[in-house]
Amino acid sequence: MHLHKYEKYWLAFGVGSLIVFLLITGIMAFHNGSHPPSAKNTINYEKVDEIAPFNNPGVHKVEGKDWDYEAVVVASAFYYDPPILEVPVGAKVKFIATSKDVVHGFEVAGTNINMMLEPGYISEYVTTVDKVGEYLIVCNEYCGVGHAQMHSMLKVVEPK
Amino acid sequence: MSQALANKSKAAVNKQNIVGKVSNKVNDLMQVNRKDSKIAMAHIYVAMIALLLGGTAGLLQVLVRSGEFKLPWGIGYYQVLTVHGVLLGLILTTFFIYGFQIAAVSRTSGALSAKQRLLCWIGFWTMTTGTAMASAMVLLNEASVLYTFYAPLQAHWIFYLGLTLVVVGSWIGGLGQALRWMQWRKENKGQTSPLLSFMVVCNNLMWFVATIGVASEVLFQLLPWSLGLVERVDILLSRTLFWSFxxxxxxxxxxxxxxxxxxxxPKVIGGKIFSDALSRLSFIMFVLFSVPVGLHHQLTEPGVDGSWKFLQVILTMMVVIPSLLTAFSLFATFEIRGRALGGKGVFGWLKQLPWGDARFFVPFLGMLVFIPGGAGGIVNASYQMNQLIHNTIWVTGHFHLTVATAVVLTFFGACYWLVPHLTGRTLTKEMNRLGIIQAIVWVVGMGIMSSAMHVAGLLGAPRRSAFSDYGGADIASTWVSYQIAQAVGGTLLFIGILLFLYIFVKLCWFAPKGQEEFPIAEVAPNAEKTPAILENFKLWIVILVALVLIAYSFPIFDIISNAPLGSKGYKLW
Structure with missing residues (x-):
C-alpha cells in the first residue's frame, strides 16, 4: 500500500511519540512502582464491621512496614467511617477502604488519591502526604439519592 | 411513530421515485430506494424524539447543579440523569446511526432485498419496543441507575429486558445491512466493494462483538438477579463485562x-477521497482496537492486576494510529481541493473551502473539536494520570467534546442532506444558514460548558452528582462558579437543540419538494488499488477474537476464581 511522503513523516512522528509515551508510562509503572490502585484482597461485604482492619476504622500508626500510617475507611450509603482522617505531613500513608453495600468512590479532591470501592473488595493505595491542609474526600461514583452528600475530610497536619 | 407523518413522507418519496424511473438507471443507485428511505426515516424520527427529551433532561441537570434551581414534583436528579444518558448516549446515537447506515448501504450497494428490509424493520420495532420498556421504568422511578446501570444498584427487570431488546434489535437490523453488502460482493466478484458499505459492515461487526459482553452481563447476571431467580451477582465481573462493551x-x-x-x-467540497485503502485500513484498526481496551475505564478498581490494566492501556493507545491516518487524509483532501481552486501559500487554500455550506461547515467544526477531545482522551487512558481525573466532571467534559460535539455536529450536518434526500425535499438557503448558526451556537455553548467541566474536574468536582456544598468545604465552593458556567453553556446547547429540531421539522415536512443529493465522493484518480486483504473479514475477525481473548481471558478467569461473596440488590433512590 502506497503512503504519501508527508504521510510517512506524519505517521513516523505520531507512532514515535506513542512509543515514547508508552515507554515513559511503562517505566513509571514497572520501575518506579507507580500503579493505580489494584489491590486484590477480598472480603465478605456483609461482615465488614467484624473483620480486621475494618472493625476499627481510623488512622493507625504502624511499625515495620513500608508505610508509617494506615488510614482505614468503611464506606456505606451515604457516609464514610470515620468522618475525619488526620495524618501528619510527610507521612507515608496506606489508605485501606471497602464498601458495605453498593459501589462508592473514594476521591481526595485535588490529589491523585482516587479509587473505586466495591462490595467484596478491599481497595488500597499508598502515598506520601506532603502538603499541609484540609482535603475534601468525596464519593465520585453514583451510589443513590444521597450520593452528593457523601463526603469526609482528610486533614494533613504539622506533627505534634 | 405517527402513521400520518410516515404516510406523508412516503407520498413525497413516491412521487420522486416516479421521476427517477423515467430518467435513467444510474439515478436508481444515486437515490436511496423509497422503501429503504422509509425505514431510515423511522429510525431518525425516534432519534429526534430522544434528542428532544434527553436534551431537556440535560438542561434540567445543569440548572440543578448551578445550585439555583430545584426540580419540582419530587422528580429526582438521578432520574433525570438516567433519562439524559440513556436517551442521548444509547437511543439517539443507535437509532440515528442505523437510519444513516441503512440509507448508506442502500445508496452505495443498492436497494435492500425484501428479506434484508424485513430484518431492518424487525430490528427497528424490537429496538423501539425495548426503548419504550426501559423508558417507562425510568419514568416510574424504578430504574434510576444511570445508563451504565452498575450493580448492585438494582433496577426493575423490565428496564434490563428493554435494554436487552435494544441490543438484540440492533443485531437484527445490523445483519440486514451487512447482508446487502455481502450480496454486492457475491454479485461483483473480485471487485473492491463500495467504501461506505464496507465501513457500515466494519461498524456493525465491531458492535456485534462488543455487545456480546454487555448482553452476557444483562442476560446471565442482571436479569435473573432482578427477577429474583438468583440472589447475588458478581459485581466486578458485571462491571468488566460492561466495559468490554x-x-x-x-x-x-x-x-x-x-x-x-x-x-x-470530500464530495460536498468537490474533492476526492484521498485514499480508499487508507480509509479501510483505519476502519479495520478501529475494529481491532475497540473491544480489548475496556479496562482503561476501570484503572482505579480493585481486583484486577495492574499489568493487565497496562496491557489494555497499550491496546487503547493504538487508536492513535488510525486517528492520525484520518486527520492526515481529511486535511490532505481539503488542501488538494483548496489548491485546485487556486488557493496559494501555506494556508491560502483554506480560504477556498465552502465555508457557507452547512454540509461542510458543520461537520468541519466537529472535526476541529475532536482534536482537544482526543487529547483529553489520552489523559484519561494514561495509566497513572487517570487517577487525577477519574470520575470527576472532567470526564463528562471530555465526552461532551467527542460524542456530543464531534459526533453530534457531524450527524446534524449530515441531516441537512440526508433528511431532504430521504423525504424528497431540498435544503433551502434559509435552512442552510440556520444550520450554520446552529453549529456556532453549539460550539460556543459546548465551549463554555465543556471547558468549565474540564477545569472543575481538575479541581476535583465529581461527575454524576447533584448540587452539594459538601459540608461547606472550601474546595467545593471553588466549583460553584464553574457549575454556573456549565448552566450557561448547557442553556445555549438546549437552544441549539430546539434550533436543530426546527430545521429538522422543516426538512421533513415543509421544505420545497425536489431532489437533494446524497453526496458520495470518488477516490482520487492517482490513488493506488485497494489490497484485497482489507476486505477479508475472516482474517480480521480471527485477529479481533484473538486480541479480545489475550486481553480478557486471564483477567476474567482471575475475577471469577477469586470472587468474593456476590452482592444482593439495592434500591437507594
Missing amino acids: GHALVYFWLLPAYMIWYVVV
Whole structure:
C-alpha cells in the first residue's frame, strides 16, 4: 500500500511519540512502582464491621512496614467511617477502604488519591502526604439519592 | 411513530421515485430506494424524539447543579440523569446511526432485498419496543441507575429486558445491512466493494462483538438477579463485562461520523477521497482496537492486576494510529481541493473551502473539536494520570467534546442532506444558514460548558452528582462558579437543540419538494488499488477474537476464581 511522503513523516512522528509515551508510562509503572490502585484482597461485604482492619476504622500508626500510617475507611450509603482522617505531613500513608453495600468512590479532591470501592473488595493505595491542609474526600461514583452528600475530610497536619 | 407523518413522507418519496424511473438507471443507485428511505426515516424520527427529551433532561441537570434551581414534583436528579444518558448516549446515537447506515448501504450497494428490509424493520420495532420498556421504568422511578446501570444498584427487570431488546434489535437490523453488502460482493466478484458499505459492515461487526459482553452481563447476571431467580451477582465481573462493551460503544458512535468525514464531506467540497485503502485500513484498526481496551475505564478498581490494566492501556493507545491516518487524509483532501481552486501559500487554500455550506461547515467544526477531545482522551487512558481525573466532571467534559460535539455536529450536518434526500425535499438557503448558526451556537455553548467541566474536574468536582456544598468545604465552593458556567453553556446547547429540531421539522415536512443529493465522493484518480486483504473479514475477525481473548481471558478467569461473596440488590433512590 502506497503512503504519501508527508504521510510517512506524519505517521513516523505520531507512532514515535506513542512509543515514547508508552515507554515513559511503562517505566513509571514497572520501575518506579507507580500503579493505580489494584489491590486484590477480598472480603465478605456483609461482615465488614467484624473483620480486621475494618472493625476499627481510623488512622493507625504502624511499625515495620513500608508505610508509617494506615488510614482505614468503611464506606456505606451515604457516609464514610470515620468522618475525619488526620495524618501528619510527610507521612507515608496506606489508605485501606471497602464498601458495605453498593459501589462508592473514594476521591481526595485535588490529589491523585482516587479509587473505586466495591462490595467484596478491599481497595488500597499508598502515598506520601506532603502538603499541609484540609482535603475534601468525596464519593465520585453514583451510589443513590444521597450520593452528593457523601463526603469526609482528610486533614494533613504539622506533627505534634 | 405517527402513521400520518410516515404516510406523508412516503407520498413525497413516491412521487420522486416516479421521476427517477423515467430518467435513467444510474439515478436508481444515486437515490436511496423509497422503501429503504422509509425505514431510515423511522429510525431518525425516534432519534429526534430522544434528542428532544434527553436534551431537556440535560438542561434540567445543569440548572440543578448551578445550585439555583430545584426540580419540582419530587422528580429526582438521578432520574433525570438516567433519562439524559440513556436517551442521548444509547437511543439517539443507535437509532440515528442505523437510519444513516441503512440509507448508506442502500445508496452505495443498492436497494435492500425484501428479506434484508424485513430484518431492518424487525430490528427497528424490537429496538423501539425495548426503548419504550426501559423508558417507562425510568419514568416510574424504578430504574434510576444511570445508563451504565452498575450493580448492585438494582433496577426493575423490565428496564434490563428493554435494554436487552435494544441490543438484540440492533443485531437484527445490523445483519440486514451487512447482508446487502455481502450480496454486492457475491454479485461483483473480485471487485473492491463500495467504501461506505464496507465501513457500515466494519461498524456493525465491531458492535456485534462488543455487545456480546454487555448482553452476557444483562442476560446471565442482571436479569435473573432482578427477577429474583438468583440472589447475588458478581459485581466486578458485571462491571468488566460492561466495559468490554463500553469503549467500543464510543467507537460505534464515532465511526459513522468518520464515514461522513471520509466519504461525504470530500464530495460536498468537490474533492476526492484521498485514499480508499487508507480509509479501510483505519476502519479495520478501529475494529481491532475497540473491544480489548475496556479496562482503561476501570484503572482505579480493585481486583484486577495492574499489568493487565497496562496491557489494555497499550491496546487503547493504538487508536492513535488510525486517528492520525484520518486527520492526515481529511486535511490532505481539503488542501488538494483548496489548491485546485487556486488557493496559494501555506494556508491560502483554506480560504477556498465552502465555508457557507452547512454540509461542510458543520461537520468541519466537529472535526476541529475532536482534536482537544482526543487529547483529553489520552489523559484519561494514561495509566497513572487517570487517577487525577477519574470520575470527576472532567470526564463528562471530555465526552461532551467527542460524542456530543464531534459526533453530534457531524450527524446534524449530515441531516441537512440526508433528511431532504430521504423525504424528497431540498435544503433551502434559509435552512442552510440556520444550520450554520446552529453549529456556532453549539460550539460556543459546548465551549463554555465543556471547558468549565474540564477545569472543575481538575479541581476535583465529581461527575454524576447533584448540587452539594459538601459540608461547606472550601474546595467545593471553588466549583460553584464553574457549575454556573456549565448552566450557561448547557442553556445555549438546549437552544441549539430546539434550533436543530426546527430545521429538522422543516426538512421533513415543509421544505420545497425536489431532489437533494446524497453526496458520495470518488477516490482520487492517482490513488493506488485497494489490497484485497482489507476486505477479508475472516482474517480480521480471527485477529479481533484473538486480541479480545489475550486481553480478557486471564483477567476474567482471575475475577471469577477469586470472587468474593456476590452482592444482593439495592434500591437507594
